[in-house]
Amino acid sequence: xxxxxxxxxxxxxxxxxxxxxxxxxxxxxxxxxxxxxxxxxxxxxxxxxxxxxxxxxxxxxxxxxxxxxxxxxxxxxxxxxxxxxxxxxxxxxxxxxxxxxxxxxxxxxxxxxxxxxxxxxxxxxxxxxxxxxxxxxxxxxxxxxxxxxxxxxxxxxxxxxxxxxxxxxxxxxxxxxxxxxxxxxxxxxxxxxxxxxxxxxxxxxxxxxxxxxxxxxxxxxxxxxxxxxxxxxxxxxxxxxxxxxxxxxxxxxxxxxxxxxxxxxxxxxxxxxxxxxxxxxxxxxxxxxxxxxxxxxxxxxxxxxxxxxxxxxxxxx
Amino acid sequence: xxxxxxxxxxxxxxxxxxxxxxxxxxxxxxxxxxxxxxxxxxxxxxxxxxxxxxxxxxxxxxxxxxxxxxxxxxxxxxxxxxxxxxxxxxxxxxxxxxxxxxxxxxxxxxxxxxxxxxxxxxxxxxxxxxxxxxxxxxxxxxxxxxxxxxxxxxxxxxxxxxxxxxxxxxxxxxxxxxxxxxxxxxxxxxxxxxxxxxxxxxxxxxxxxxxxxxxxxxxxxxxxxxxxxxxxxxxxxxxxxxxxxxxxxxxxxxxxxxxxxxxxxxxxxxxxxxxxxxxxxxxxxxxxxxxxxxxxxxxxxxxxxxxxxxxxxxxxx
Numbered sequence: 001x002x003x004x005x006x007x008x009x010x011x012x013x014x015x016x017x018x019x020x021x022x023x024x025x026x027x028x029x030x031x032x033x034x035x036x037x038x039x040x041x042x043x044x045x046x047x048x049x050x051x052x053x054x055x056x057x058x059x060x061x062x063x064x065x066x067x068x069x070x071x072x073x074x075x076x077x078x079x080x081x082x083x084x085x086x087x088x089x090x091x092x093x094x095x096x097x098x099x100x101x102x103x104x105x106x107x108x109x110x111x112x113x114x115x116x117x118x119x120x121x122x123x124x125x126x127x128x129x130x131x132x133x134x135x136x137x138x139x140x141x142x143x144x145x146x147x148x149x150x151x152x153x154x155x156x157x158x159x160x161x162x163x164x165x166x167x168x169x170x171x172x173x174x175x176x177x178x179x180x181x182x183x184x185x186x187x188x189x190x191x192x193x194x195x196x197x198x199x200x201x202x203x204x205x206x207x208x209x210x211x212x213x214x215x216x217x218x219x220x221x222x223x224x225x226x227x228x229x230x231x232x233x234x235x236x237x238x239x240x241x242x243x244x245x246x247x248x249x250x251x252x253x254x255x256x257x258x259x260x261x262x263x264x265x266x267x268x269x270x271x272x273x274x275x276x277x278x279x280x281x282x283x284x285x286x287x288x289x290x291x292x293x294x295x296x297x298x299x300x301x302x303x304x305x306x307x308x309x310x311x312x313x314x315x316x317x
Numbered sequence: 318x319x320x321x322x323x324x325x326x327x328x329x330x331x332x333x334x335x336x337x338x339x340x341x342x343x344x345x346x347x348x349x350x351x352x353x354x355x356x357x358x359x360x361x362x363x364x365x366x367x368x369x370x371x372x373x374x375x376x377x378x379x380x381x382x383x384x385x386x387x388x389x390x391x392x393x394x395x396x397x398x399x400x401x402x403x404x405x406x407x408x409x410x411x412x413x414x415x416x417x418x419x420x421x422x423x424x425x426x427x428x429x430x431x432x433x434x435x436x437x438x439x440x441x442x443x444x445x446x447x448x449x450x451x452x453x454x455x456x457x458x459x460x461x462x463x464x465x466x467x468x469x470x471x472x473x474x475x476x477x478x479x480x481x482x483x484x485x486x487x488x489x490x491x492x493x494x495x496x497x498x499x500x501x502x503x504x505x506x507x508x509x510x511x512x513x514x515x516x517x518x519x520x521x522x523x524x525x526x527x528x529x530x531x532x533x534x535x536x537x538x539x540x541x542x543x544x545x546x547x548x549x550x551x552x553x554x555x556x557x558x559x560x561x562x563x564x565x566x567x568x569x570x571x572x573x574x575x576x577x578x579x580x581x582x583x584x585x586x587x588x589x590x591x592x593x594x595x596x597x598x599x600x601x602x603x604x605x606x607x608x609x610x611x612x613x614x615x616x617x618x619x620x621x622x623x624x625x626x627x628x629x630x631x632x633x634x
Contacts (some may be wrong), residue, residue, distance in 0.1 A: 045375035144461035
């Protein structure tokens with residue numbers, strides 16, 4: 001969808017010759033994401049300048065027809081979302097992005113150009129360059145993205161650090177992605193604002209780094225919905241929680257905000273919410289929104305005094 | 318195939334509940350590959366101790382039925398080979414292995430236990446721990462492995478450094494993997510020595526590090542066969558070559574040695590072959606075998622005075 005209209009585009013007629021195909025795809029991704037002093041596509045492996053502090057790594061695979069409906073979206077959306085979901089895992093640790101590699105499986109005839117433009121666009125927008133990849137024939141399109149990041153000075157923020165009394169905050173209102181999917185199913189165009197929230201999620205890298213710098217005690221990204229992910233964070237930390245409110249995106253409903261998933265906002269636990277707000281303010285970031293507090297009893301999980309059930313997007317295996 | 322016979326094995330009856338499945342698979346891989354001071358499976362991302370020197374990264378995807386015949390081999394072989402192929406790319410740079418992540422796509426009913434035992438076995442044997450992963454439903458099994466390594470002091474060995482006059486050497490005789498595939502097709506058992514060469518390739522990590530320490534000018538691993546990979550190295554370096562001989566594994570023929578692929582021996586270019594031999598000898602490694610020399614004319618590509626054609630395993634795309 002972001003391919004240049006140039007009719008001489010090298011991928012218009014994909015050669016079946018492996019080295020040629022890899023070289024052409026390499027051009028799409030590397031033209032958009034170049035890092036001086038590093039060697040990326042073209043050797044057995046990429047060579048990256050030394051990492052500063054802890055190295056952070058995560059992998060995510062997106063399958064065409066499973067993670068995204070091929071009747072409603074373009075294959076470039078699959079590429080974009082696969083990258084955004086993986087980069088969001090770096091954000092959730094408070095890491096800086098350093099690069100990503102992508103392994104694509106695709107049947108013959110797949111629009112590899114469109115797919116890789118989606119990948120390259122997300123890599124460029126998030127500042128996480130594509131440094132390598134692999135490509136294989138298969139009978140269904142899948143995109144496995146592995147992201148690399150670094151935490152200068154250490155202190156990656158884990159899920160397990162929340163303590164009773166911490167405030168839970170979230171980097172934005174929830175439900176827009178799920179609402180966008182609903183609207184697309186109802187016929188909304190691809191450039192509808194909520195549909196765009198579903199097609200073009202935005203990993204909260206700057207917010208994650210700000211939260212780490214502000215001494216957040218625990219953090220994770222909301223990929224499967226607050227109704228599932230907050231339970232996971234509470235489980236890992238051995239705490240319960242009492243939520244006062246869940247912020248709902250304009251155009252979304254409460255159910256979408258709680259269990260829709262794919263918003264990729266960050267949920268942050270902190271013993272010093274004022275400091276978090278101050279750091280976000282200083283860096284020009286949207287003010288984080290309070291959800292409520294962590295409590296000592298791991299069994300106690302409430303929203304507005306009612307039981308907050310574990311529900312969200314559970315992937316079928 | 319290397320699963321304990323224990324009938325209480327937690328994966329005997331796979332729950333369909335995502336978190337449970339991931340936790341059980343996490344146990345298989347993490348029990349075999351633990352690194353103190355690091356946090357692997359269980360958070361948004363893995364946190365690794367700081368890398369020393371350049372960071373090396375490569376990704377490889379293996380598809381069941383494309384990269385390995387599901388009629389002839391077990392799904393654990395697919396997992397093992399996917400890891401070995403990726404780790405071999407670290408060897409090809411002269412890197413130390415630091416860890417890997419694995420993204421698996423599989424249809425319902427797949428023996429995920431067997432697959433992950435193969436993955437874990439290769440990770441353990443190569444000293445490259447599984448630090449994270451992802452799992453999705455799909456209609457064909459694929460395994461995308463991303464490996465991370467480091468080159469203390471820098472100096473990862475690229476494909477592009479060979480110069481006229483350099484000697485080309487290889488870390489072992491070639492063709493065993495391809496001969497093993499042929500023997501398996503002819504009915505040989507899975508524990509046949511050549512069939513094992515195909516099922517259980519051995520990445521040459523120690524040899525790659527030794528070659529880097531000995532000042533090798535270029536290096537790559539032989540994944541698609543000398544008849545393709547040596548041309549790639551020569552292309553990248555802008556040189557030609559005159560080979561005197563190709564070492565053939567016992568039980569293999571010359572065609573298998575040249576174009577069979579998947580031997581994962583390293584081909585090394587060096588201006589100082591005596592130093593290379595000495596370093597290998599000092600470290601108890603098998604003596605590298607001379608193939609011939611690099612020459613200035615990129616068009617000149619000979620074996621025993623005859624044209625050495627470009628042929629090997631070209632993946633269909």
